[in-house]
Amino acid sequence: MVKFYKDITVYALLFAVVSIPLAGLYGAVIVFGIFGTPVGLLMYNYFHKHEFYGYYNRGFTRRYLILRTCLVNFLVSPVLLLFAFLILKLIGLGALKG
Amino acid sequence: MALLKVNGIRKSFGAKSILEIVDFDLKTGEILGVFGRNGSGKSTLLKIIFGTQTAEGGTLKINESHYPVRKKIWHKSEIIKSQCIGYLPQFSFLPQGAKVWDVIPQYLKGQEQDLVFQAPRMPKIASRKVGELSMGERRYLEVLLIGNLDHPFLLLDEPFSMVEPLFKELIHEFLLSLKAKKGILVTDHYYQDVWQLSDKKMVLTNGKLSLVSELNELIEAGYLRSIN
Numbered sequence: 001m002v003k004f005y006k007d008i009t010v011y012a013l014l015f016a017v018v019s020i021p022l023a024g025l026y027g028a029v030i031v032f033g034i035f036g037t038p039v040g041l042l043m044y045n046y047f048h049k050h051e052f053y054g055y056y057n058r059g060f061t062r063r064y065l066i067l068r069t070c071l072v073n074f075l076v077s078p079v080l081l082l083f084a085f086l087i088l089k090l091i092g093l094g095a096l097k098g
Numbered sequence: 099m100a101l102l103k104v105n106g107i108r109k110s111f112g113a114k115s116i117l118e119i120v121d122f123d124l125k126t127g128e129i130l131g132v133f134g135r136n137g138s139g140k141s142t143l144l145k146i147i148f149g150t151q152t153a154e155g156g157t158l159k160i161n162e163s164h165y166p167v168r169k170k171i172w173h174k175s176e177i178i179k180s181q182c183i184g185y186l187p188q189f190s191f192l193p194q195g196a197k198v199w200d201v202i203p204q205y206l207k208g209q210e211q212d213l214v215f216q217a218p219r220m221p222k223i224a225s226r227k228v229g230e231l232s233m234g235e236r237r238y239l240e241v242l243l244i245g246n247l248d249h250p251f252l253l254l255d256e257p258f259s260m261v262e263p264l265f266k267e268l269i270h271e272f273l274l275s276l277k278a279k280k281g282i283l284v285t286d287h288y289y290q291d292v293w294q295l296s297d298k299k300m301v302l303t304n305g306k307l308s309l310v311s312e313l314n315e316l317i318e319a320g321y322l323r324s325i326n
Contacts, residue, residue: 003193003204053191056150057184057244058205061175 001060001068004044008069011043012036025084033077037070100126100161100182100250102147102281107156107167109142116142118305120156124281126250129273131296132285133310133321138302140285141188144253147283148185149177160251184249188256190236194229198239201228205243213246214239218268234265241269251281258288270295289316 016032023031044051055065107120116139124130134140145151146167147158153167158177165177177183192201202214202224214220220242223235231239241257254273258266266288273282273295286292293299299310301319308319316322 048193050187050189050191051193053150053185053187054193054204056148056178057247057249059179059181061178063175 001055001065004055004060004065005069005072007048008037008040008044009073011040012073015039025088026081029077029080029084032080033074037066037073040069041066100281101159102183102251103157103159104147105157105159107143107146107158108154109139109146109151110154115305117146117153117302120302120305120307122300122307124251124283126279126281127277128298129277129282129284129296131292131299132283132302132307133289133292133299133316133319134285134302135321136287139305140302141255143302143307144185144255144283144285147177148183148253149175150185181247182249183251183253184244184247186240186244186252186254186257188259190228190240192228192236192240192243195227197225197227198231199224201239202243206246210246214242217242217272219265232262233260234262237261238265238268241272245272245276245280249280252276252283254282254284254286256286257284258286258291266291289322 012032013036016028016036019031020028052062052065055062102124104123105121107117108115109117120143122130132140132143142151146153146156149165149167156167158165158167160180160182163180163182165180198220199215202211206214215224219235219238223231223239228236228239237257237259238261241254245252257269257273261269270291273284276282284292284295293313300307301310301316301321303319303321310316310319313322313325317324
């Protein structure tokens, strides 16, 4: 279950990072929270589809895995938003320069 | 003793009917071998029983519990949740980039892990990545992982395909050791391995599953041309 979450979230984070130039730091966090998990699932389905059978054998259904991952990432998003706020604040204060 | 009862499973893809009359019983302590040509519906049947594919009709019962096989999305995963059936698909399902010693704890906890770590030939491959294993080593690892889970029934789709004789022998021995506590359904085109292993044999032709007791019947069913 943890591995599934990590596999999906790596793709979700990559997608959010790629969106920074277009959406900005706050936007990227929102992209992660809303679109990151579905994009991660699409990528997982493309690259690791067969691995679902390992989870099925351990009693985890696809629906359970997806809902848990969506829920965790939805809850993680406000924390990331707070980090983004702090980073931008520090940049604004010049603390991250030189 | 646990009993798996499959009755009247039907499945078609478009106009083509794949499974028409499929009935069988499998109890713990028994190995059932299923033979059939490519495209005859063996893998489809296994996926329906495991709950990853739907059927148009039929019933699946384990002891006193009924599991729906009909085409309703909310029914699809009940058999998976029950953890009554383990399924070895014909393709590899392990993460190719992970090391064997990292994969085993994902499937088995505590001392149960030793059942795989201490199995013959396993100590040699435990430090390697799954993607670096030979076909035989990988299949053997997959059979060990699924076989050591706590399911009373096990469905094996091509456990011997492309596997070298040494690992085939180990898989044979392992499956025979599991027989005391599990009911096993095995299908593979390496028919001699399946024939040798199974207590009960069935052949799937034109959507119908029928019992066979002599190798000659596989010729009559159009599965074999001759017996080597």
